[in-house]
Amino acid sequence: MKVRTRFAPSPTGLLHIGGARTALFSWLYARKTGGDFILRIEDTDLERSTQASIDAILEAMDWLDLAYDEGPFYQTQRFDRYREVIQQLLDNGQAYRCYCSKEELDALREAQMVRKEKPRYDGRWRDSTATPPAGVQPVIRFKNPLDGVVEFEDLVRGKITIANAELDDLIIARSDGVPTYNLCVVVDDIDMNVTHVIRGDDHINNTPRQINIMRALGAALPKFAHVPMILGNDGQRLSKRHGAVGVMQYRDEGYLPEALLNYLVRLGWSHGDQEVFSRDELIQLFEIENINRAPSSFSPDKLLWLNQHYIKTLPAERIAAELQWHLTQQNLDTSRGPALVDVIEAQRERAKTLVELVAASRYFYEPVNSYDAAAMKKQVSAETPHYLQVVAEHLGALQVWDEAAIHEAITASCEQLQVKLGKVGPALRLATTGGTSSPALDVTLKLLSKDTVLQRINIFIEFVKNSASSA
């Protein structure tokens, strides 16, 4: 049978790290097995679902390049189908109407807590022949088996057993008739022929209930794989109100989707000692059974390392494409100046994020309008204008503007001046970039172009002279 997996987020917020990883695992498994990956939006919570969240989820899936073969399906568009199933359950005596008020249920729960019992519905309307109270819109509850156990083989945990006595008769339709999560999931997973349910382990407790409903409907059971939660740095579960940030925020902060995906897949999954995986490798190597059982905590440092790794190793064209968004954000116009891919090649080893990469590359595209104060103090002396004048002369005389020639010119300048490069280099860097860090001087100057370099040297010489006379 063809493998079919699904990712089923609820649109009540951003797609965060945990959700993205679950989506990744589901996607990988489908790809690996040549199956289908389905996206389903679980928007039955009419109160909290928003279009903005739907858009955010879609945008994140797109940015991560986790393409789905089917969907997005929306549960709100399948209400007729759910009602049909609910009616069937009602007709078969597998579900019943419950007329309890919320207050009544709260009181029940409270009393149970006091008695140190697990709070659950006591089934008072399950077989009731009492006359329903007037004016109360009932909810519909599923008749969960009273005894026995539900046992299933979880693909990552192994055998999980829960006694039916622990379960209560869950609500499958609200009093306004809107079906609830557990019912919708079951109907959808059946209708969509989902073979592998891969989801967060916060759903382990729902699984036996869902299995019972599936059995009541006479459906075949899918396989379940519950992946552990991701914890924050403090060991607490990562959630919307607890340190979880949306996937798109990582884009904003300058991470590459390649890095984020690679980081995420290694959080809870491993293939021996391997740390870096291409997409194709992942598809080839991914196995559900290699997913860890323990929750893991998110480590920004390692993500950063992977991001830098990908910045260093991906084709410059790929980086350039991803960089476009940041260039716009940071208002840097690269239409004039060196080719972006050349700057990327020169800079890629000294940026951990794309944000840094852009920030560190401004001087290639914008005039230098200030100089690092500490460096001015440390690297600039009374002789500096003269030194740079000589350098400018050598550079100005060059017929060919390439790295070797530039290197020659600088060396020759030092020889003529009888000084070490240490007297000239830092000042030259300061003059041309405004700061103390850049790629090798010859590379930097080459990219900057001869005209720009000579111009900047002149401006700098004037600046030094002026500040010396005014001091």
Next chain:
RNA sequence: GUCCCUAUCAUCUAGUGGCCUAGGAUAUCGCCCUUUCACGGCGAGUACCGGGGUUCGAAUCCCCGUAGGGACGCCA
């Protein structure tokens, strides 16, 4: 509170009874490379939660503690 799940360096992990005086990666620290910033290379320290079993032998299997996470909604 009740039920479910989990437990190897600071963090992510390898390990499926002998190959483990526990390996890799990140982070940290040191050295080298480099007259910038980085990259890179080499090296160091740091872990099997505790206690009982089973076994000739246990990080690996079992039990009990302990700790952490999850669930217990007319949320998903």
